[in-house]
Amino acid sequence: MRLLTIYIAEAHARDQWPAGKTISCVDQPKTLEQRLENARQFKVKFNYEMPMVVDSMDNTFHRTYGSWPFRFYVIHDGKLVFKAEPGETTYAYDWDELDTWLNDFCREKTRHTS
Template identity: 30%
Template sequence: MYMDRVDFVVVYIDEIHALDSWSFEQNKFKIKTHRAIEDRLSAAEILQSLDDFSLPLVVDTMKNEANPNYRGLPERMCVVLDGEVKYISGIGSYNFNIEEMITYLGKVVNCSY
């Protein structure tokens, strides 16, 4: 839905369940806290290699600039229009409201076209 009118992108930020900090036994991937950009890029490559992953992926800097700007930790859905954040979902993945996001996108797309 809206793929022909909206650009979707995933921003990979800090690893929230890093093996050497707040990890879970059942974590499929054992990723340590990123100490250098190469660590973060390697982790992002794992995400991008998953069979059901098809969106463009960008990686936050080691200064973690995306998180404070978009309140992304642990994960969020945002709508950015003309360089301004217009919508931020609840903290994911349990507090996402997909219907709310779709409704908001519908209003933006219909007003913009």
């Protein structure tokens, strides 16, 4: 299993829908280079070790998967097989649901390859 983070548009950029100084600390990137730099800065600031790529400036990934502000997906053999979404009132994720799904999925894949 390969985990990957895809950096999309800023949810609360300083210059677009700011949410206070502690949350809105960068402007919305206008170029791919700026988006790449924001991703690099995030990885350094938070010691983020998971591989990260960035969405294109025309937001192809976001337009395809509806990923704003953030989502968790499982894509297997080029097909979307799971999409975790936040609750409608809390905007929090049910991590147990994702954990259970991933464990079941891996168990099933292991069973078929054994």
